[in-house]
Amino acid sequence: MSDHSDNLPAVQEPIADPGLPAHTPRPTDIDPKAERRAERQVAFFFLLSMVMAVLFVVAYFSLDLGKLEEDGTREATDTFWGLGASHVALGVTLGLTMMFIGIGVIHWARKLMSDVEISEQRHPAASSEEDREETLAALQAGLEESGIARRPLVRNTLLGALAFAGLPLIVGLTDLGPVATSSVRRKTLEKTVWKEGTRIVRDVTGTPIRPEDLEVGDLLNAQPEGLVHLHDASLKREGVDYLEGAPLHIEKGKASLILLRMEPKDITHGKGRENWTHQGIVAYSKICTHVGCPISLNEQQTHHLLCPCHQSTFDLADSGRVVFGPAARALPQLPIKVSEDGYLVAQSDFTEPVGPSYWERDSK
Amino acid sequence: MSTETVATTNGKTAAAPKKASKGGKVVGWADERLGLATAAKKNLRKVFPDHWSFMLGEIALWSFVVLLITGVFLTFWFKPSMAEVQYMGTYDQLRGMYMSEAFASSLDISFDIRGGLMVRQMHHWAAMLFIASMLVHMMRVFLTGAFRKPREINWVIGGLLILLGIVEGFSGYSLPDDLLSGTGLRIAQGMVQATPVVGTYMSFFMFGGEFPGDVIIPRLYMAHILLLPALILALIAAHMLLLVYHKHTQWPGPGRTEENVVGFPMLPVYMAKAGGFFFIVFGASAIMGGLMTINPVWKYGPYDPSKVTAGSQPDWYMGIAEGMLRIMPGWESHIFGITISWNIFLPGMFAPIALLALVLSWPFLEAWVTGDKREHHLLQRPRNAPTRTAFLVSLMSLYGLLWIAGGNDVVAVLFHLNLNHITYFMRAAIFIIPPLVFILVRRWCISLQRHDNEMLTHGYESGIIMRSPEGGYSERHLPIDPERAYTLTARERDEVYVPGASEDANGVEGGAGKMDGLRGKLSAYMFGDNVQKPTTAEIEEGAEHLAHELEHEHEAGLDHSADGHQFDGRHEVEGETLRGDH
Numbered sequence: 030m031s032d033h034s035d036n037l038p039a040v041q042e043p044i045a046d047p048g049l050p051a052h053t054p055r056p057t058d059i060d061p062k063a064e065r066r067a068e069r070q071v072a073f074f075f076l077l078s079m080v081m082a083v084l085f086v087v088a089y090f091s092l093d094l095g096k097l098e099e100d101g102t103r104e105a106t107d108t109f110w111g112l113g114a115s116h117v118a119l120g121v122t123l124g125l126t127m128m129f130i131g132i133g134v135i136h137w138a139r140k141l142m143s144d145v146e147i148s149e150q151r152h153p154a155a156s157s158e159e160d161r162e163e164t165l166a167a168l169q170a171g172l173e174e175s176g177i178a179r180r181p182l183v184r185n186t187l188l189g190a191l192a193f194a195g196l197p198l199i200v201g202l203t204d205l206g207p208v209a210t211s212s213v214r215r216k217t218l219e220k221t222v223w224k225e226g227t228r229i230v231r232d233v234t235g236t237p238i239r240p241e242d243l244e245v246g247d248l249l250n251a252q253p254e255g256l257v258h259l260h261d262a263s264l265k266r267e268g269v270d271y272l273e274g275a276p277l278h279i280e281k282g283k284a285s286l287i288l289l290r291m292e293p294k295d296i297t298h299g300k301g302r303e304n305w306t307h308q309g310i311v312a313y314s315k316i317c318t319h320v321g322c323p324i325s326l327n328e329q330q331t332h333h334l335l336c337p338c339h340q341s342t343f344d345l346a347d348s349g350r351v352v353f354g355p356a357a358r359a360l361p362q363l364p365i366k367v368s369e370d371g372y373l374v375a376q377s378d379f380t381e382p383v384g385p386s387y388w389e390r391d392s393k
Numbered sequence: 394m395s396t397e398t399v400a401t402t403n404g405k406t407a408a409a410p411k412k413a414s415k416g417g418k419v420v421g422w423a424d425e426r427l428g429l430a431t432a433a434k435k436n437l438r439k440v441f442p443d444h445w446s447f448m449l450g451e452i453a454l455w456s457f458v459v460l461l462i463t464g465v466f467l468t469f470w471f472k473p474s475m476a477e478v479q480y481m482g483t484y485d486q487l488r489g490m491y492m493s494e495a496f497a498s499s500l501d502i503s504f505d506i507r508g509g510l511m512v513r514q515m516h517h518w519a520a521m522l523f524i525a526s527m528l529v530h531m532m533r534v535f536l537t538g539a540f541r542k543p544r545e546i547n548w549v550i551g552g553l554l555i556l557l558g559i560v561e562g563f564s565g566y567s568l569p570d571d572l573l574s575g576t577g578l579r580i581a582q583g584m585v586q587a588t589p590v591v592g593t594y595m596s597f598f599m600f601g602g603e604f605p606g607d608v609i610i611p612r613l614y615m616a617h618i619l620l621l622p623a624l625i626l627a628l629i630a631a632h633m634l635l636l637v638y639h640k641h642t643q644w645p646g647p648g649r650t651e652e653n654v655v656g657f658p659m660l661p662v663y664m665a666k667a668g669g670f671f672f673i674v675f676g677a678s679a680i681m682g683g684l685m686t687i688n689p690v691w692k693y694g695p696y697d698p699s700k701v702t703a704g705s706q707p708d709w710y711m712g713i714a715e716g717m718l719r720i721m722p723g724w725e726s727h728i729f730g731i732t733i734s735w736n737i738f739l740p741g742m743f744a745p746i747a748l749l750a751l752v753l754s755w756p757f758l759e760a761w762v763t764g765d766k767r768e769h770h771l772l773q774r775p776r777n778a779p780t781r782t783a784f785l786v787s788l789m790s791l792y793g794l795l796w797i798a799g800g801n802d803v804v805a806v807l808f809h810l811n812l813n814h815i816t817y818f819m820r821a822a823i824f825i826i827p828p829l830v831f832i833l834v835r836r837w838c839i840s841l842q843r844h845d846n847e848m849l850t851h852g853y854e855s856g857i858i859m860r861s862p863e864g865g866y867s868e869r870h871l872p873i874d875p876e877r878a879y880t881l882t883a884r885e886r887d888e889v890y891v892p893g894a895s896e897d898a899n900g901v902e903g904g905a906g907k908m909d910g911l912r913g914k915l916s917a918y919m920f921g922d923n924v925q926k927p928t929t930a931e932i933e934e935g936a937e938h939l940a941h942e943l944e945h946e947h948e949a950g951l952d953h954s955a956d957g958h959q960f961d962g963r964h965e966v967e968g969e970t971l972r973g974d975h
Contacts, residue, residue, distance in 0.1 A: 043929035044879045049648030049655065089507055096505050097483040112684075113510065120511040120683010128676030134669030142662050148648065148655045149440040151640055151770060154543035205598040206608075214593065217603050232699060252699065258491060274477045275607035282579075282604050282698035315699060320583025320718070320737060321604070322576060323701045337703045338580060339719045340802060340812060353813055355718060355736045357725030385583035386734040387593045392727040 049146065057140045067140035074133030081126040088118035214389060219382045221253075221284040222270070223363060228254040229286060229312065229373045235259050237372040238288070240308050248327045249288040250315065253375070256280055283383050285315035285323055286363060288373070289345050291332055299348035305364035307373065312363040313349050314383040317341055319356035321385045334360070358392065441663050442643035442656035446533045451667060452526035455674035456519045457629065462675075463516040463682075464618065470506055472498040473568065473614035475607040484691055492570075492695030495610045499569035499690055515682025520565065522678060524558050524710045531555060535755070535785050537772040539642045542765070545756040547635045550628050552753040557625050559710050564617040566688070566708055570610055573688075575696025577707050579604065580718075587737035605698060645771045645883035647876045654770070704803055709796075714745050716795030720819045752788070755781075762915045764890060776845075777884050779838035780919040787831035794823050835922075842924035845881050848873055849927050850935030872939050882926045890916035 056063040092115040095106025107114035156164070177184050207213050228237045232250040235257035243249065255269045256277060265271060272280055293309040305311075313334070315323045322338035332346035341354030349360030361383045364376035382390055424430045441447075474494035480487050482497065483504040502509040531551055534540055540548035563581070567574045582604045586596040601608035640654045649655045657663060681687075693702065707715050717740030724735040759781065760766075775782040797804055798819040805812040852870035859867050873881075892913030927935070 042882075043927060043932045044875070044882050046650065046883075047647045047875055047879055050876060094505065094507060095483065103483070115507055116509075116511040116514075117683050119508045120515070120679050120681075123508075123511075124676040124678075124680030124683060126676070127672045127679060131669040131672030131676060134665050134672070138662050138665035138669065142665060144657070144662075146655050147438075147440050147658055148653045149640070151652055151654060153768060154639060202598070206601040206606075207597055209593040209597040213597075218593070250699070275475065275605075277477075278605050278607075278696075278698055279603045285699035319723075320580045320587070320741075322579060322705070323699050325701055326703060337701055337802065338576065338705055339715075340816065341723070351723055354816075355721045355723050355740075357723040357734065357736050385586055386725060386732045386737070387586045387596075388588075388590055388731055388733070389593055390732040391730040392725070392732050 049148065052145050055140070055144065058144075064141070067136070071133050071137045071141070074129045074136060078126050078129035078133065081122045081129060085119060085122035085126060088115065088122055092118055209389075211389065218384075218387065221378055221383060222255065222272075222280050223253055223284055223375045223378045225375065225377050226368065227375045228368070229288065229365065229375065230254045230257055232257060232285070235264075239371050240290075240310055240367060240373060243288065243290040243310060245290050245292055245309065246329050247288075247290050248329075250325070251286040251288050251312070252281065253284050253286075256284060282321070283314075283316060287313045287315045287324065287334065287345070289313075289327070289332065289334075291346060295332065295346050297347045299362070302348065302362060302364070304366075305362055305376070307365055307367055310365065310373065311345055312365045312373075312375075313343070313345055314361040314363065314379060316384045317356060318351075318358040318360060318383075319354070319385060324360070358386065436637065437660045438658040439637065439640075440654050440656045440658055441641050442649075442654055444644060446537075447641065448670070449526055449530035449533055451670055452674060453523055453530055454629065454633075455671045456522040456526060456678065457625065458671065459519040459675050459678050460516060460523060461622070463512050463519060463678075464622075466512050467502065467516060468618060470498060470502050470509065471495070471568070471614075473611045475570065475605075475610045487691065487694065490695065493610065495568060495570040496690070496695045499571070503691060511679070511682045513682075514685070514687050515678050516565075517687045518681040518685065519678045520562050521687075521709070522674070524555070524562055527551070527555050527558055528710075532785065532789075535752075536775040536778075536782055537642070538769065538778055538781070539772055540756045541769040542756075542760065543639055543768050544635070544642075545760070547632060547639070548756050549753050550632050550635070552749060554625060554628050554632065556749060557621055557628070561617060561621040561625065562708060562710060564613045564621065567613055568610060568617060569688075569690045570696050571690035572693040572696050572700060572702060573690075573705060575605070575698070576701055576705050577711070578609065578696075579698065584718075584737055584741040587734035588742060589733060589738060592738075605696070640770070642770050642772050644880075646880045649771070649883075651768070651770050704806075706800060706803065712799040713792055713795040714741060714799075716798030716801075716819070717741070717744050719801055720798045720816050720823070722820070748788075755784075759919075762890065762912055762919060763888075764912075771883065773884065776838040776841040777923075779835045779842070779923060782838050783831045783833075783835035786834040787827040790830040791823055791827045794819060794826060798823075839922055839924055846924060846927050849878055849881055850931055850938075852935075852939050870939060870942070872936065878932075882932075884926060886925045887920035887923045889913075889920050 057067045058064075092107045093104045094113070094115050095103055097103045109117050155161070172178065207217075209218075229251045230237050230253070232252045235252075235254070237254070238249065238251065254266070255271045259265060259271075288310060290308075290310045293306075296306060296309065296311065298306070315325075317324050317336045317338065319336065319339055319341050322336050324334050324336045324341075324343070326335040326337055327333075328335065332344060333342050333352060334345055335342045336354070336356070339355050341356030342352045343356070343360045344350045344352050345360075349362055351357065351359060361379045361381050363379055365373055366376050368374045381392075386392070420430070472494045476494050477491050478494050478497050480490050480492055480497050480500065482488065482500055484500050487500065499513075502513055504510070534548065534551070563577070567578050582596055582600065585599060586592045588595060596604070599609065599612070600606045641656075643649050643654055643656070657666075694700075706712075718737070721736050721740040724739075726733040726735065798816070801812055801815045801819070804810065805815055852872045855869045855871045857869040859869050861867065872878075890913050892909045
């Protein structure tokens with residue numbers, strides 16, 4: 030045994046190692062017929078692969094996707110058993126093209142290439158003692174010549190310079206986004222587009238809502254006016270800011286609303302919130318206070334609202350209190366009233382930041 | 394090596410360098426410029442051992458290559474932009490809707506590009522394969538002790554690869570900007586924002602302001618196609634280099650020791666097997682991409698922060714974080730005008746990282762407890778490391794529980810259960826079930842060890858029931874074959890570390906103080922109950938006993954097997970008939 034064995038566990042007892050068993054020949058090793066058969070099989074797999082590649086090309090050009098052309102015309106989509114024929118055929122033929130190459134090569138390895146096991150010695154992962162000493166000596170000599178130990182002034186200022194060089198690398202990233210200072214937060218996280226008199230509109234059609242449109246038990250997804258794409262541009266009202274693109278999505282992520290009408294006697298008003306409802310109609314933020322999913326599942330009998338992401342459940346009859354799940358805070362309530370022309374509008378913005386918590390949030 | 398018993402096509406004479414063969418000329422030309430022959434001469438015929446479980450990492454490697462190839466195809470058409478456009482493409486149900494260019498181009502890839510949907514699905518399936526095979530490969534390495542010295546660094550590299558693979562998967566999943574992945578991104582943003590102290594700042598930097606903004610998709614795209622793949626490639630390269638340098642571990646067996654590696658040469662056998670396997674993985678993912686729908690984004694529709702679908706589920710590898718997030722009680726602290734969201738950052742950020750760190754640090758923990766500084770190249774059967782095996786299986790049970798918790802809404806609907814009850818159950822179960830599993834698996838492993846010893850000393854149960862003249866029944870035990878017996882005993886004896894001992898049997902100096910005491914206790918717990926392999930004396934005694942028993946049977950006239958049992962497949966049966974007239 031080599032000196033390597035000092036560093037290896039002994040596993041020889043209690044039974045001595047009988048040594049590698051003798052090689053058992055395969056049929057292909059001793060029978061020329063079997064050998065030629067295996068050869069033909071391998072070649073057959075490669076031929077099949079070629080056929081599949083050709084079929085891929087045929088499928089590519091012959092099966093129609095049913096694409097809508099520039100001039101508005103389209104061919105019918107070819108299908109196999111209701112599946113898009115083109116994708117299915119391309120996937121299967123490409124898959125089999127590759128698969129047959131793989132099967133052929135592995136078959137070749139298993140049947141025809143030598144299966145005599147070879148033994149190879151291992152070597153310790155560590156370098157030899159001499160190599161290690163030489164390396165250490167070289168390292169020592171290099172450091173010595175650099176004088177890094179003898180010249181603390183140079184060394185320490187270099188370390189300082191390297192540390193300071195990190196500053197541009199980090200500071201240079203500041204424009205990734207606005208720095209979330211308190212003034213920035215006040216204009217962003219802590220504010221929505223709701224203000225006194227903003228109309229509450231349906232989230233699909235963008236039409237304003239009258240209290241009498243809602244029966245007891247009705248639940249509506251609503252938005253502030255201006256956040257819903259109007260199909261008819263002439264319906265746009267003056268004085269309303271119609272948002273698009275990123276600002277629209279950002280505001281939808283904060284201002285979305287749930288409207289629910291219940292029996293006024295069922296409502297337990299929060300302190301100071303007695304006038305926030307109108308004839309049993311309550312308005313709550315649709316954005317979950319847990320991690321911000323839009324809440325959408327309603328239990329009509331209990332006035333409970335469930336978030337489909339993590340199942341936080343809020344009681345809309347009781348100031349949006351959390352009754353179940355991982356959310357920690359009640360849903361923010363939007364104070365609402367009826368405008369002079371009879372539509373539901375906001376009394377003001379939300380009185381607290383909506384959506385998930387953050388470190389600087391003052392949750393008094 | 395004998396050339397008599399291999400295929401004749403391999404040639405009967407050893408290869409000898411010929412003069413100026415074509416191949417030789419090419420090699421010469423290249424070597425004069427690159428000097429690779431020195432490295433190649435050792436590695437071309439490098440030996441790799443064979444076992445089915447060594448293929449798991451290969452699946453991961455090849456599915457990553459498939460991801461690179463299909464990913465390049467997808468970049469030709471995907472537009473990583475959040476600019477709003479009106480969709481006017483082929484898919485009727487969404488025509489006229491406003492959506493981001495990213496989503497519109499995902500629809501175009503799915504409906505207007507021949508093979509586009511197939512490749513998109515292939516890319517997604519290959520990503521599933523990539524992460525799943527890495528996890529299973531990691532389990533194999535853990536259960537067999539393949540992470541022990543000198544392979545600890547490769548273990549950590551592998552762990553980082555899994556982490557990067559998951560992040561890469563999540564970033565790619567988010568790119569189409571559909572309703573489902575947008576919801577996932579919203580949850581991720583909520584988690585970032587809930588990070589203590591820096592959360593709000595980080596979220597604003599990531600999203601260029603408030604969620605969702607219009608920069609996250611291009612930024613994720615850059616990370617998904619450049620930054621993360623580059624890191625993954627670099628780590629894979631390091632992983633493979635170390636694998637070649639250390640040489641692969643092998644199972645113990647006759648002729649397979651700590652000092653050698655027995656198997657087939659890289660050229661040609663592994664070149665063919667591994668190379669061929671790439672085509673199999675490629676082919677399998679192409680067939681899956683063609684036949685099995687995954688992530689049908691056109692059904693979810695474009696992302697809208699005010700919309701969500703019921704039954705929102707992330708891809709499976711995010712399931713445990715999702716599960717923890719769902720069952721966490723709603724704890725939040727408000728002090729001095731700040732908010733600490735325990736309910737979000739504990740399950741969402743702290744717990745997954747802590748779990749990964751625990752698993753990655755296991756080799757170092759185990760090495761500290763055993764004090765073992767030797768190299769290990771022979772794999773251990775899971776039963777021979779009962780505490781380690783039990784630890785992983787209990788983690789697997791935790792993983793499974795959190796998976797169920799992550800789909801608690803789906804489970805509630807499927808099994809008609811109350812969702813709240815599932816959640817309450819899971820809150821307790823994740824603390825109760827894994828320890829129970831741990832105890833059970835540990836005892837199970839120890840029983841299996843005992844069973845191995847019984848086979849070694851008393852032989853195997855032949856299934857032949859003998860009746861003695863007195864009328865008693867007994868099962869005949871027969872000795873197991875010597876190669877199997879050697880394989881079963883080819884393992885080390887565990888040594889329990891005794892604190893205070895100045896030097897243990899492995900020549901490791903003992904420390905002192907509290908840590909030393911803890912090490913002793915851990916060692917006693919981890920190895921104290923293990924069943925050690927029999928000693929030479931015990932084996933000999935067992936063999937004698939068996940021989941004696943057989944002799945005794947012969948004396949009693951039981952020298953033939955019971956009627957009918959001569960056909961048990963272990964004997965020559967030519968000319969045998971059933972005795973008697975039945």
